[in-house]
Amino acid sequence: MNTNEIFINNSYINDTLIPTFLVGDNLSILSNIPSNSIDCCITSPPYWGQRNYANGGIGLESNPNDFISNILKVTSELRRVLKDKGSFWLNIGDTYKNKSMQAIPWRIAIRMIDEQGWILRNDVIWNKLKGAMDSSSDKLRNIHEMIFHFVKNKDYFYDDMAIRQNPQTTIVRNGAIVSSSGVCGVRYKRQIEMSTALTPEEKENAIKDLQQVLHRVEIGEIPDFRMIIRNQQRATHSDSEKVSGRAKELKEKGYYFLLYSQNGALPSDVWDILPEDTQKRVSHYAVYPEDLCKIPILATCPIGGVVLDPFCGSGTTNKVAYDLQRKSIGIDISQDYIDIAQKRISQMQLNFV
Numbered sequence: 001m002n003t004n005e006i007f008i009n010n011s012y013i014n015d016t017l018i019p020t021f022l023v024g025d026n027l028s029i030l031s032n033i034p035s036n037s038i039d040c041c042i043t044s045p046p047y048w049g050q051r052n053y054a055n056g057g058i059g060l061e062s063n064p065n066d067f068i069s070n071i072l073k074v075t076s077e078l079r080r081v082l083k084d085k086g087s088f089w090l091n092i093g094d095t096y097k098n099k100s101m102q103a104i105p106w107r108i109a110i111r112m113i114d115e116q117g118w119i120l121r122n123d124v125i126w127n128k129l130k131g132a133m134d135s136s137s138d139k140l141r142n143i144h145e146m147i148f149h150f151v152k153n154k155d156y157f158y159d160d161m162a163i164r165q166n167p168q169t170t171i172v173r174n175g176a177i178v179s180s181s182g183v184c185g186v187r188y189k190r191q192i193e194m195s196t197a198l199t200p201e202e203k204e205n206a207i208k209d210l211q212q213v214l215h216r217v218e219i220g221e222i223p224d225f226r227m228i229i230r231n232q233q234r235a236t237h238s239d240s241e242k243v244s245g246r247a248k249e250l251k252e253k254g255y256y257f258l259l260y261s262q263n264g265a266l267p268s269d270v271w272d273i274l275p276e277d278t279q280k281r282v283s284h285y286a287v288y289p290e291d292l293c294k295i296p297i298l299a300t301c302p303i304g305g306v307v308l309d310p311f312c313g314s315g316t317t318n319k320v321a322y323d324l325q326r327k328s329i330g331i332d333i334s335q336d337y338i339d340i341a342q343k344r345i346s347q348m349q350l351n352f353v
C-alpha cells in the first residue's frame, strides 16, 4: 500500500479491523500519519548491537548513544501521532558492553521524560521466568526486561475495569456476613475500646463509622476493608501531613478506613510471562508473547480505537489488537517480516470462517 494513502481527509483508510501493514523505515512512514490520530502504541525495538535483522534498521549502530538517539527520533514522532489521551508502551531490553550493562532502557526513558515531555506511569518488569543461555559465572542470570508505560498528559484514557483481576465478594461465616478476607469488625471494636490513644469522643465516632462500613460490607457495597487506628496498626501512608491526606485524617480523627474495590485488584507492575518459544521460527527471532500486549490494549485503547506498532516484526501487537477488536497499523523495515505478519492475520481470518 502506498503510505501516502493511509489517511484520506484525516480518516483511517482501512476502517475495518484488518491491520494495515506498511513496509519501510518507520521514521519516514510515521511522517505520513497525522498528529493526534493513534490511541495506543505498543512496540519492542531491536536490542542495541545484538541482532542482525534482515534489511538493517535500528539496532546496528556502532555505539549505544547513536542507538538511543535513533530511538528518541522515533519516540518524538510517536508523541506527535498519539492522541492527547493516548498511551505508549515501550518494551526494551538492555545490552552488555565490556562487561557493563549499558542501562539503555533507563537512558531512553529519562531522556523521553526530560527532553520530550512524556509522563512515565509505570516501569513494568517483564519476568520471563527463564532466561537465554548464559555462560557467565560472575553475575546473576538476566531474566527480565522493562516495559515502560508513557502518556502525553495526566488526563489519559485508562479502562481499569477491563483489566481488574479476581473480583471479591463477601462471605458467610457462622451465619454472619463477613468481608472477603473474613474481617467482621470484632478485633477493631476491641482495639478502639481498649485504646489509650483515642479520646472518648474519637472512640465513639470510630465505633459509629466502623458500624457503617460493616453495613456496607453486609449489603455487598464493598467486599473488604481495613481500619487504621492511631497507635494500633502500621500506617500505610507517609507520616507527613503535608504529603498524605491519610496522615492528616489519622491525626485529626484518630482513624481511617481503606476500602477495597468490588471489581478486583489491578494487576501489579511485575508480569510473569514466558517468552515465545523461538526455536521453531525460521526467519524472526525476537517475537514477543501475545500476553504482553493484552493489558496495554485492554486498558489504554478504547474498543474500535487504533493501535500502532512501529517495529511490528511478525505482527504480534496487530494480532492481539485484531483479537481484541481494535484497528491497528504495523510498520517494519523488512518485507519478509511483514509477509509473516500478514500471513498470521490471514490465518486468523480463515479460522473465523
Ligand SMILES: C[S@@+](CC[C@H](N)C(=O)[O-])C[C@H]1O[C@@H](n2cnc3c(N)ncnc32)[C@H](O)[C@@H]1O
Pocket: 024, 025, 026, 027, 043, 044, 045, 046, 047, 053, 054, 056, 057, 058, 059, 284, 286, 287, 288, 289, 310, 311, 312, 313, 314, 315, 316, 317, 331, 332, 333, 334, 337
Ligand atoms: C524486536 S523486533 C519486533 C518483534 C515484534 N514485537 C514481534 O512480536 O514480532 C524489532 C523489529 O524492528 C524492525 N526494525 C528495525 N529498524 C526499523 C526501522 N527503522 N523501521 C521499521 N522497522 C524497523 C526489525 O526489522 C524487527 O522486525
